[in-house]
Amino acid sequence: MRKPVVLITGAGGEIGHGLIAHLARAGTQPVITLDVNPLEPALARMVQREFTGSITDKSLLERVLSEFEVETVYHLAALLSTRSEFTPTTAHQVNVDGTLNLLEFSQREAESHGRPVTFMYPSSIAAYGLPDLETKRRVGPVKEDDYNTPSTMYGCNKLYCEQLGRYYARFYKQLAAQPQSGRVDFRCVRFPGLISALTVPSGGTSDYAPEMIHAAAKGEPYACFVRPDTRIPFMAMPDGVEALLALSAAPKAALTRTAYNLAAFNPSAGEIRQEVVRAFPDADISWHTDTKRQGIVDSWPEDVDDSAARRDWGFAPRFDFVKAFRDYLIPTIGSRYAK
Numbered sequence: 001m002r003k004p005v006v007l008i009t010g011a012g013g014e015i016g017h018g019l020i021a022h023l024a025r026a027g028t029q030p031v032i033t034l035d036v037n038p039l040e041p042a043l044a045r046m047v048q049r050e051f052t053g054s055i056t057d058k059s060l061l062e063r064v065l066s067e068f069e070v071e072t073v074y075h076l077a078a079l080l081s082t083r084s085e086f087t088p089t090t091a092h093q094v095n096v097d098g099t100l101n102l103l104e105f106s107q108r109e110a111e112s113h114g115r116p117v118t119f120m121y122p123s124s125i126a127a128y129g130l131p132d133l134e135t136k137r138r139v140g141p142v143k144e145d146d147y148n149t150p151s152t153m154y155g156c157n158k159l160y161c162e163q164l165g166r167y168y169a170r171f172y173k174q175l176a177a178q179p180q181s182g183r184v185d186f187r188c189v190r191f192p193g194l195i196s197a198l199t200v201p202s203g204g205t206s207d208y209a210p211e212m213i214h215a216a217a218k219g220e221p222y223a224c225f226v227r228p229d230t231r232i233p234f235m236a237m238p239d240g241v242e243a244l245l246a247l248s249a250a251p252k253a254a255l256t257r258t259a260y261n262l263a264a265f266n267p268s269a270g271e272i273r274q275e276v277v278r279a280f281p282d283a284d285i286s287w288h289t290d291t292k293r294q295g296i297v298d299s300w301p302e303d304v305d306d307s308a309a310r311r312d313w314g315f316a317p318r319f320d321f322v323k324a325f326r327d328y329l330i331p332t333i334g335s336r337y338a339k
């Protein structure tokens with residue numbers, strides 16, 4: 001008999017760490033994972049089965065299908081925005097072709113076990129593309145359907161996959177004799193930059209915030225690659241994980257969209273530096289603007305309107321800027337590097 005499970009792709013990444021720990025603690029359903037790299041031993045101990053390989057490998061997905069009844073997918077695997085600009089076709093293969101494979105996998109899982117598969121997809125503020133700084137500063141919190149003109153490969157990939165998910169959920173094979181849509185229950189959040197106390201991101205363009213904090217905690221100098229006045233939304237990782245879990249548990253009838261903005265706080269890079277220096281007075285943080293990466297961050301909104309997420313499924317982040325630093329980041333990071 002195949003066993004009902006939750007599948008997490010890209011499980012060894014930043015979100016995967018928090019999500020696996022949370023699901024393992026809750027113990028409601030066993031977790032299986034798929035990642036190109038083996039999981040750290042501590043994470044591996046929390047999951048029922050670990051598959052090492054790529055989401056572009058359809059034969060590997062066939063194996064998963066043959067052994068497990070997947071009821072929920074957290075599809076976290078992706079190449080982030082900076083990395084994707086260096087290898088755009090690889091980014092497309094992983095971010096788009098890989099997502100299409102997982103959507104098709106979920107459709108077939110649902111067909112075989114007879115229940116919808118909840119498909120959780122983290123999209124990003126990279127799905128937006130503001131034309132210039134003047135507009136970015138003028139428009140304030142951006143709504144989901146505005147400024148959907150990303151300037152990065154990653155942003156284009158995320159926006160398109162949001163649409164693919166909506167297609168699978170609502171219109172899949174709409175001309176077939178028997179209706180086939182609705183088997184994939186696609187649900188997506190557009191994450192701001194995420195800041196974790198436990199892991200340092202790699203390959204993103206919002207990475208300056210977590211890099212600055214982790215460098216200061218380790219006592220290493222850090223040259224920030226964006227201007228001090230740069231402002232985009234951020235969120236503490238526990239709130240990101242909670243949001244995924246809350247949206248996946250929400251009654252379907254309450255959801256009015258497939259993709260939701262999430263906001264928590266939106267400090268400038270200069271304000272982040274100030275807070276870091278308050279916690280680590282010896283921090284050595286300088287400014288060394290990379291004009292090309294700055295251009296990417298300048299195309300992302302200063303703030304997003306998350307009223308739909310708050311209204312439809314009760315999104316309510318616990319951490320504002322000050323609380324994120326004082327109650328989560330600083331205590332956890334401090335003890336991590338003190339070891």
Ligand code: AKB
Nearest residue numbers: 080081124204205206
């Ligand atoms: C990135 O910088 O690419 C990501 C994102 C904002 O989605 N952190």
